[in-house]
Amino acid sequence: GAVVSQHPSWVICKSGTSVKIECRSLDFQATTMFWYRQFPKQSLMLMATSNEGSKATYEQGVEKDKFLINHASLTLSTLTVTSAHPEDSSFYICSARDTSLTDTQYFGPGTRLTVL
């Protein structure tokens, strides 16, 4: 099946620093990738939709200057959390849309971000 990797799986950083999370589709091309945030015991909250070669579309309430998304190739999207604060601590998950399999989204394993 389609595989999506995400790196790092766990990161701890100091308040005020920036953290980059990578999302890669390993065996398929993904024109569209999605970034989610998941709070404990809750469903996924869509943060933004990333299309290869164009600007990301952010959901209402998500600060685009804080959560920078780049989708420079058909297999890689990155999320950079800039000037991170403790309230940004969360579980971040990416997904990639496999257009060859009728638009099914496949998910990365997630990144646990802890901001001290």
Add this chain to the structure above:
Amino acid sequence: AQTVTQSQPEMSVQEAETVTLSCTYDTSESNYYLFWYKQPPSRQMILVIRQEAYKQQNATENRFSVNFQKAAKSFSLKISDSQLGDTAMYFCAFMKQGSNYQLIWGAGTKLIIKP
């Protein structure tokens, strides 16, 4: 706007039993997809099964099958011969066909399989 409702926050069954998870949705669209995803304790989201709305036949993947009732806007997941590895959060999701491909998520059902 579309909504997805999972009315069972938590369920538990004995190993080898059959369990059905409920999902209802609200939409005015006629062309869409429905999905069940599983999130085990590892938190890796795994696709369990998908259903195209235009298909009348219920999707099946090994021990997993759905009961898709389009008129009733119901999409339940049946797990047969449940196994300990089926313990996970199960999320039902809706996607409008030809849209921006965003998934609309239910709140999830925590399924516990007891030995």
